[in-house]
Amino acid sequence: MKRAETARSNLILWAVFLIPVVWAALLVAPSLSGGLPEILENLTAAMNDPFHIQWVDNSPKCVLLFVAAYGMGIGIYLSTKRNYRPGEEHGSARWGGAAAVDKKYRDKNLQKNKILTQNVRIGLDGRTHRRNLNVLVVGGSGSGKTRFYAKPNVMQTNTSFVILxxxxxxxxxxxxxxxxxxxxxxVLDLINMHLSHCYNPFTYLQDDKDVLKLVTNLIRNTTPKGSNTNDSFWERSETALLEALILYLLCEAPEDERNFPMVMEMIAAAEVREEDEAYQSPLDELFERLAMREPEHLAVKQYNIFKLAAGKTAKSILISLGVRLEKFNLSTIAG
Structure with a gap:
């Protein structure tokens, strides 16, 4: 729209300037046959009496010549009307100033900004400035990463925070x-656990897949680095048993019993007697009753995998899993 208006204005301006061009052509026409000397001689007289215009045989030719020259001049003007940016032939890149950067990226509401420096802020709404809000702060010990960056942004109190x-x-x-x-x-404090809030992963378990993910992560992160690959049998056996216990609690236990201390109690109830393969522990009875009601229950299937082990092997699996989860016997963690 703006470009069309500009073009229309230019056309009107050029049409207005066409009038003096035609007028000048008519003044020059009577002297055209005499060449340049006669034109210059009669030019002074024409200027003294500019409205004394005579129509002669050369008038049409002279008007056409002047109009053509005028049109050529307009064409040259349009073809050379470019922004050549003189003095910037080798580029115009330069370091931005703090004020310019701040003006471009900050939000008008000071509370809705992330503080980058003393003089520069960036708005939290990335859709307005089309920049992400990821920041990497590099500095040695005592350089002020916490004092001058982390704390000021926490004190903005404009978002939720997860802080290490x-x-x-x-x-x-x-x-x-x-x-x-x-x-x-x-607060999750692994040093002063009595001052820490507690986290119960059972609260976030929604289905069987969540249980499998939890057990996989727990086994993986409690296995020492560089451990012998021959121990994979024991890890897989522990995994099957732990999955069975957690699945049972998730599906059968009341909400206040869905936690790892209860898992430790179930492990303690899983007594195995090497000399009596037919012995049924209290834990065996729990899963037997569940199998009678729901034989296809995933907890039953995983427990049956554990029960395939002979008495001595099953006892080793129980001991190994109990040692792996021994931290859950601490009152500061169990609470």
């Missing part, structure tokens, strides 16, 4: 502020 705080410094300095702003603060 090895020294507890951020919690100590900003915890009261976050609480005053209405934040629900949860």
């Amino acid at each position: 705080d090895p020294k507890g410094e951020i919690l100590r300095d900003t915890g009261n502020l976050l609480k005053a702003k209405g934040y629900d603060i949860k």
